[in-house]
Amino acid sequence: MTSKDDSAALLERVNEACREKSPLRIVGGNSKKFLGNAVEETQTELSIAGHTGIITYEPTELVVTVRAGTPLKELNEALNAAGQMLPFEPPEFGGSTIGGVLACGLSGPRRPFFGSARDYVLGMRVINGQAQDLSFGGEVMKNVAGYDVSRVQVGAWGTLGVLLDMSMKVLPKPAKELTLRQSSQAHASHEFASLLRQPLPLSAAMLVDDSRYLRLSGSDTAVDAAAAKLGGDVVTNDDQLWASIKDHTHEFFTQGIQSHGGESSLWRISVADYVPAIDLDGEWLYDWAGAQRWLKTSESAERIFDAVAQHGGHATRYTANEDPSQPAFQPVKDPMRRLQSRVRDSFDPHRLFNRGRFHPEFDHVDAPDGAVSV
Amino acid sequence: MSANPSVPLAEILETSDILADRQQRRERHAIALQAIVPEEAILSTVEQLRPYESDGLTAMKATPLLVVLPDTIDQIQAIMRWAKSNEVPVVARGAGTGLSGGALPHEDGIILGLAKFNKILELNEELGFARVQPGVRNLAISDAARPHGLYYAPDPSSQIACTIGGNVAENSGGVHCLKYGLTVHNVLSATVVTIDGDIMTFGCDGHDNEGYDLLALLTGSEGMLAVTVEVKVKLLPVPPVAKLVVAAFDSVEAAGDAVGEVIAAGIIPAGLELMDKPAIIAAEAFAKCGYPTDAAALLLCELDGLAEEVDAQVAGVSEVFSRCSVTSLHVAESEEERLLLWKGRKSAFPAVGRLAPDYYCIDGTIPRKQLSYVLQRMDEMSAEYELPIANVFHAGDGNLHPLIMFDAGKPGELHRTEELGSRILQLCVEVGGTVTGEHGVGVEKINEMCVQFDENTLTQFHSVKAAFDPEGLLNPGKAVPTLQRCAEFGAMHVHHGELPFPELERF
Numbered sequence: 113m114t115s116k117d118d119s120a121a122l123l124e125r126v127n128e129a130c131r132e133k134s135p136l137r138i139v140g141g142n143s144k145k146f147l148g149n150a151v152e153e154t155q156t157e158l159s160i161a162g163h164t165g166i167i168t169y170e171p172t173e174l175v176v177t178v179r180a181g182t183p184l185k186e187l188n189e190a191l192n193a194a195g196q197m198l199p200f201e202p203p204e205f206g207g208s209t210i211g212g213v214l215a216c217g218l219s220g221p222r223r224p225f226f227g228s229a230r231d232y233v234l235g236m237r238v239i240n241g242q243a244q245d246l247s248f249g250g251e252v253m254k255n256v257a258g259y260d261v262s263r264v265q266v267g268a269w270g271t272l273g274v275l276l277d278m279s280m281k282v283l284p285k286p287a288k289e290l291t292l293r294q295s296s297q298a299h300a301s302h303e304f305a306s307l308l309r310q311p312l313p314l315s316a317a318m319l320v321d322d323s324r325y326l327r328l329s330g331s332d333t334a335v336d337a338a339a340a341k342l343g344g345d346v347v348t349n350d351d352q353l354w355a356s357i358k359d360h361t362h363e364f365f366t367q368g369i370q371s372h373g374g375e376s377s378l379w380r381i382s383v384a385d386y387v388p389a390i391d392l393d394g395e396w397l398y399d400w401a402g403a404q405r406w407l408k409t410s411e412s413a414e415r416i417f418d419a420v421a422q423h424g425g426h427a428t429r430y431t432a433n434e435d436p437s438q439p440a441f442q443p444v445k446d447p448m449r450r451l452q453s454r455v456r457d458s459f460d461p462h463r464l465f466n467r468g469r470f471h472p473e474f475d476h477v478d479a480p481d482g483a484v485s486v
Numbered sequence: 487m488s489a490n491p492s493v494p495l496a497e498i499l500e501t502s503d504i505l506a507d508r509q510q511r512r513e514r515h516a517i518a519l520q521a522i523v524p525e526e527a528i529l530s531t532v533e534q535l536r537p538y539e540s541d542g543l544t545a546m547k548a549t550p551l552l553v554v555l556p557d558t559i560d561q562i563q564a565i566m567r568w569a570k571s572n573e574v575p576v577v578a579r580g581a582g583t584g585l586s587g588g589a590l591p592h593e594d595g596i597i598l599g600l601a602k603f604n605k606i607l608e609l610n611e612e613l614g615f616a617r618v619q620p621g622v623r624n625l626a627i628s629d630a631a632r633p634h635g636l637y638y639a640p641d642p643s644s645q646i647a648c649t650i651g652g653n654v655a656e657n658s659g660g661v662h663c664l665k666y667g668l669t670v671h672n673v674l675s676a677t678v679v680t681i682d683g684d685i686m687t688f689g690c691d692g693h694d695n696e697g698y699d700l701l702a703l704l705t706g707s708e709g710m711l712a713v714t715v716e717v718k719v720k721l722l723p724v725p726p727v728a729k730l731v732v733a734a735f736d737s738v739e740a741a742g743d744a745v746g747e748v749i750a751a752g753i754i755p756a757g758l759e760l761m762d763k764p765a766i767i768a769a770e771a772f773a774k775c776g777y778p779t780d781a782a783a784l785l786l787c788e789l790d791g792l793a794e795e796v797d798a799q800v801a802g803v804s805e806v807f808s809r810c811s812v813t814s815l816h817v818a819e820s821e822e823e824r825l826l827l828w829k830g831r832k833s834a835f836p837a838v839g840r841l842a843p844d845y846y847c848i849d850g851t852i853p854r855k856q857l858s859y860v861l862q863r864m865d866e867m868s869a870e871y872e873l874p875i876a877n878v879f880h881a882g883d884g885n886l887h888p889l890i891m892f893d894a895g896k897p898g899e900l901h902r903t904e905e906l907g908s909r910i911l912q913l914c915v916e917v918g919g920t921v922t923g924e925h926g927v928g929v930e931k932i933n934e935m936c937v938q939f940d941e942n943t944l945t946q947f948h949s950v951k952a953a954f955d956p957e958g959l960l961n962p963g964k965a966v967p968t969l970q971r972c973a974e975f976g977a978m979h980v981h982h983g984e985l986p987f988p989e990l991e992r993f
């Protein structure tokens with residue numbers, strides 16, 4: 113694995129951008145270019161791909177500290193060699209870096225049972241929009257000194273700073289994993305609820321086509337006992353099944369989606385697991401026991417946002433689209449927008465980072481008199 | 487004070503001016519607030535205010551202008567708007583069990599007491615959540631959920647008294663957070679009122695919300711960003727089986743090493759707690775729970791889950807402890823015995839409290855591998871300051887709770903205790919840890935924050951605060967020190983575990 117500390121150069125680049133007030137497009141492995149809103153190509157690219165390597169990893173501490181540009185694949189291999197894993201099971205879209213994964217706040221099938229990317233972040237070193245090199249949190253499990261800035265960086269799409277190094281909690285891999293397939297018809301609102309209220313060693317639950325898949329993880333005896341109780345067919349090569357869901361290589365994700373104003377777009381819909389089937393045309397896949405739903409549809413962004421908001425959730429477009437009337441993220445309304453915009457302001461007052469990529473409505477600076485300027 | 491001839495007369499007069507001015511404002515504000523809440527919800531007399539003078543950190547006291555006890559969210563919104571337009575500081579208060587002075591009153595401000603918000607609004611056993619008001623006690627949630635086979639996982643030792651609003655503000659942990667996480671991992675959403683009087687919800691019913699994760703920022707923010715008015719918590723199924731392994735060792739170091747070995751074996755216990763000799767003896771005398779009082783250190787290791795899983799893990803940890811030269815090993819034979827053994831641990835603070843007139847609880851976290859080194863250094867410091875220390879702590883997380891025993895009645899002893907506490911916290915930072923694992927910074931650890939963070943980082947914290955509360959009216963003076971204060975404290979910022987003498991052997 114290559115290991116290189118590129119932080120001094122990155123800091124200098126941000127310093128320059130800060131002096132010239134010229135915006136930066138932060139790029140890791142560029143595997144998620146299709147995600148989020150299109151960013152003007154005129155923005156200068158800031159690549160963190162050269163800032164790589166594991167800084168410290170001590171399996172008995174259950175903590176790994178790593179540079180943002182480290183390929184996720186390499187990090188996973190190192191953890192695997194010690195019998196451990198990132199419990200949030202991050203997706204890998206060819207060439208993903210760990211910095212990109214955390215910036216986009218992505219978690220995989222294990223999420224509802226083990227927690228999300230932000231749940232496992234312990235500390236972060238970040239360059240803010242004033243070109244300051246800051247460290248938050250640390251490498252210990254419990255830490256309440258100062259605001260939990262590291263966790264807020266997760267899923268902020270780089271708009272609160274350039275992520276340099278991150279410390280994460282890791283866990284031992286389960287002794288055994290086994291996946292059951294049960295036949296199932298349409299999504300019923302409380303489909304998974306009764307399973308979730310039982311002390312079962314579940315680590316993934318999804319519904320696709322006419323099948324429900326349940327993954328169990330734990331000691332041999334516990335997994336076998338739970339499998340006997342739940343019933344269903346044991347799925348062979350289930351590793352591949354879950355990887356294909358997580359990394360979007362399953363045919364649900366590879367067939368029938370077109371980008372750039374084509375027929376149908378892919379949307380991620382985040383709602384409570386018990387929300388009934390949402391009235392939107394298209395094909396559905398229910399992951400996270402129903403809390404993360406994937407929809408292939410040609411419905412408009414506006415219609416999707418409305419329908420999902422009625423169920424207390426939000427939607428994100430997963431297919432590139434440069435039409436500004438089709439935003440990738442569900443717009444946030446006042447007074448929440450005002451607050452979130454002020455939070456952005458506190459980290460990146462000049463809006464240097466990824467302008468336009470995340471919620472463009474946070475890129476505005478509110479004047480004290482309530483007027484909005486860009 | 488007036489008897490002290492060294493205080494110049496001008497200063498005495500000035501002080502009495504301030505007091506007279508405060509009394510005037512107290513009366514004026516009380517009248518203004520009667521437009522928002524009924525008269526009896528406003529406390530203003532000396533006797534009424536006394537119970538609010540301090541929180542669990544009783545060494546610090548201050549009298550607020552008023553205590554206001556609203557019982558509707560509308561009232562809280564109106565109080566916040568009033569406070570903002572009149573520039574009056576607001577300190578939220580739950581049960582006041584905080585140990586860092588987080589709820590210490592501001593002399594020119596009001597205490598916003600949330601005691602009347604004590605209702606569980608919804609307990610949904612089918613969907614696994616509870617929606618509660620901020621003043622609901624931590625244990626009350628689990629008590630209500632247990633008949634349905636569910637519980638709320640974070641279990642601070644103060645759980646009979648402390649409130650969920652306080653837990654969110656401090657990101658509280660408990661003995662089971664090694665496996666089940668802290669408050670931040672178990673809260674689904676929190677509804678808050680900002681200093682502008684706006685009401686909004688951070689987090690949502692799904693697993694993530696649009697925009698920034700402000701729920702993460704709120705959790706552990708010590709009442710500095712917003713007032714929490716409703717919390718939705720996750721309820722987990724009660725594990726069918728819980729077993730407790732009690733392992734005795736003839737040195738604290740051996741017990742510390744055994745902790746690392748359990749983790750290395752791929753086992754994450756539900757709880758893994760360490761007690762040293764003074765703590766064992768105190769707890770045994772208090773709770774009569776059957777601890778071996780001849781042991782130098784005791785590990786309480788709880789394993790829970792499905793019966794099959796737990797049996798495998800009990801065998802696993804027993805094997806690890808045997809390898810780590812355990813002197814005695816015992817698995818609780820019944821549920822009564824298990825609870826009794828836990829009672830000893832959970833009452834360790836009051837138990838130590840009987841050994842000395844006063845005790846002071848420290849709360850640093852360190853990387854687990856530094857456990858033996860830090861325990862040994864604390865021993866040396868304890869001897870140097872001639873103040874005994876008992877240790878009882880969350881060893882699995884590396885979260886230390888040294889209890890310094892002292893007598894506040896002896897001149898200078900409180901001051902020496904605080905100095906020793908501060909040195910222990912600085913040691914935690916030196917070895918790559920933090921000055922507070924779960925009790926918060928409050929006013930208590932404000933100086934030590936200067937050791938842990940550099941100027942730019944502290945400035946960033948102030949900017950985050952300003953995004954929520956530009957005038958700094960929510961809990962002023964807590965959690966994050968001003969740069970000026972750090973300059974006065976004169977402590978050096980230790981950069982990320984870079985020790986003054988890195989070449990020296992630490993073990």
Ligand SMILES: Cc1cc2nc3c(=O)[nH]c(=O)nc-3n(C[C@H](O)[C@H](O)[C@H](O)COP(=O)(O)OP(=O)(O)OC[C@H]3O[C@@H](n4cnc5c(N)ncnc54)[C@H](O)[C@@H]3O)c2cc1C
Nearest residue numbers: 580581582583584588642643649651652655658659709714
């Ligand atoms: C014997 C004992 C044992 C303890 N054990 C543990 C332990 O095991 N683990 C642990 O983590 N802590 C422990 N504590 C510390 C304390 O109980 C926790 O910090 C607890 O969460 C405080 O809750 P409270 O309701 O008493 O809050 P308070 O003390 O009233 O307030 C604490 C802070 O929260 C703020 N606050 C309170 N309510 C709100 C609200 N609704 N909105 C915004 N801000 C609010 C206050 O302003 C203050 O800054 C212990 C304390 C004692 C006395």
